Amino acid sequence: MSSxxxxxxxxxxxxxxxxxxxxxxxxxxxxxxxxxATVQVVMTDAAREFITPVTMQALTGQPVWTSQWxxxxxxxxxxxxxxxxxxAIVVAPASADFLAQLAQGRAGELLSLLCLxxxxxxxxxxxxxxxxxxxxxxxxxxxxxxxxxADGALLLGPGHGAQACGETGDGRMLEPxxxxxxxxxxxQPKVLAGRRVLVTAGPTFExxxxxxxxxxxxxxxMGFAIARAAAEAGAQVQLVAGPVxxxxxxGVARTxxxxxRQMHEAVQxxxxxxxxxxxxxxxxxxxxxxxxxxxxxxxxxxxxxxxxAFEMTENPDILAAVAxxxxxxxxxxxxxxxxxxxxxxxxxxxxxxxxxxxxVANDGPATFGQxxxxxxxxxxxxxxxxxxxxxxxxxxxxxxxxxxRLAPA
Ligand code: CTP
Numbered sequence: 001m002s003s004x005x006x007x008x009x010x011x012x013x014x015x016x017x018x019x020x021x022x023x024x025x026x027x028x029x030x031x032x033x034x035x036x037a038t039v040q041v042v043m044t045d046a047a048r049e050f051i052t053p054v055t056m057q058a059l060t061g062q063p064v065w066t067s068q069w070x071x072x073x074x075x076x077x078x079x080x081x082x083x084x085x086x087x088a089i090v091v092a093p094a095s096a097d098f099l100a101q102l103a104q105g106r107a108g109e110l111l112s113l114l115c116l117x118x119x120x121x122x123x124x125x126x127x128x129x130x131x132x133x134x135x136x137x138x139x140x141x142x143x144x145x146x147x148x149x150a151d152g153a154l155l156l157g158p159g160h161g162a163q164a165c166g167e168t169g170d171g172r173m174l175e176p177x178x179x180x181x182x183x184x185x186x187x188q189p190k191v192l193a194g195r196r197v198l199v200t201a202g203p204t205f206e207x208x209x210x211x212x213x214x215x216x217x218x219x220x221x222m223g224f225a226i227a228r229a230a231a232e233a234g235a236q237v238q239l240v241a242g243p244v245x246x247x248x249x250x251g252v253a254r255t256x257x258x259x260x261r262q263m264h265e266a267v268q269x270x271x272x273x274x275x276x277x278x279x280x281x282x283x284x285x286x287x288x289x290x291x292x293x294x295x296x297x298x299x300x301x302x303x304x305x306x307x308x309a310f311e312m313t314e315n316p317d318i319l320a321a322v323a324x325x326x327x328x329x330x331x332x333x334x335x336x337x338x339x340x341x342x343x344x345x346x347x348x349x350x351x352x353x354x355x356x357x358x359x360v361a362n363d364g365p366a367t368f369g370q371x372x373x374x375x376x377x378x379x380x381x382x383x384x385x386x387x388x389x390x391x392x393x394x395x396x397x398x399x400x401x402x403x404x405r406l407a408p409a
Pocket of ligand 1: 200260282283284285286287288315316317318319320334335336337338339350
């Protein structure tokens with residue numbers, strides 16, 4: 001769920017060093033441009049053996065730079081001009097040789113030169129390694145990778161899987177959409193760095209028989225957006241999801257469940273892990289009741305016209321149970337209130353009933369399944385409206401609001 005304006009106004013240098021993954025750089029450049037970034041491509045000599053500058057120029061709408069001796073730059077200082085204009089330099093692919101050059105602070109080509117010349121405090125350096133698995137696992141490369149990270153660069157990947165050389169292992173460049181998500185995340189403030197966040201999302205499904213059940217129209221989009229925003233903010237995120245059709249946000253650990261009781265157990269298990277969870281955000285639309293008995297066989301019409309009656313029993317209240325944990329183990333609890341009327345009044349009452357510090361209220365019928373939403377935060381201090389926006393933007397604002405309310409780590 002990447003909104004088109006995710007990189008609006010961002011100026012990026014996209015550097016290509018030599019590797020077969022250059023073929024993915026074309027699609028990656030396109031994705032960056034679609035996300036709103038201005039993309040200035042710089043290629044090494046080796047990269048030009050794999051893909052032409054013409055392709056990269058056509059995709060980015062900007063002339064490509066390949067040499068530090070290019071006389072187009074004012075005062076012939078392309079390494080200074082390019083790095084001063086950029087919000088970040090992204091090198092994808094970053095070859096083993098390129099990492100070695102960076103680790104040593106070498107500046108033999110325009111791309112390594114401008115990485116060295118970049119103003120480190122305001123121009124991030126993001127590197128997407130791409131190489132054969134033996135090259136990646138070689139102690140020299142591992143040493144170089146650790147060195148460039150110690151010098152302030154961020155590594156994106158590498159990924160694991162089948163490689164162009166026919167082998168399988170670590171070293172393949174991340175896919176363009178994964179790189180895009182990581183770059184968008186790199187620009188987000190790290191307000192939850194070092195925190196653990198647990199999120200429930202989606203509906204639950206309460207079985208009646210092997211083929212039927214009770215559920216609701218929650219799509220899970222808001223919860224998934226919150227999980228993503230929390231991960232972007234630097235948190236370690238665990239997502240417990242009911243039955244939904246959504247991709248897991250990058251860097252988020254996901255557990256799939258069906259029923260409210262399974263969701264309850266998954267949440268309790270996550271909280272029972274050795275490390276303390278700092279924040280619990282309950283966005284799931286949990287079924288309040290379930291059929292008291294689940295038929296083991298499909299319930300059939302008997303021809304009499306009689307309608308079956310189902311006895312219902314109450315499900316555990318997952319949020320209220322977490323909020324009842326003793327203070328040492330209790331995360332900061334955030335509940336959602338999907339209401340159809342008197343939204344704020346119901347949210348205020350729900351906050352007290354559930355014993356949680358923050359309730360996020362919204363108009364349930366108007367938001368289920370939609371890509372945007374409007375929220376009202378209800379806490380001890382009063383109400384804070386968050387005007388209608390796409391769910392990811394709202395999730396980022398909500399994450400910032402939660403971070404502000406946390407006790408210092
Ligand atoms: N919730 C939960 N477990 C339940 C029911 C609700 O964890 N069994 C959580 C939801 O994830 C949400 C909050 O409690 O964060 C409020 O859910 P909601 O369905 O609006 O509240 P209910 O307590 O079910 O009240 P009602 O349906 O009467 O409005």
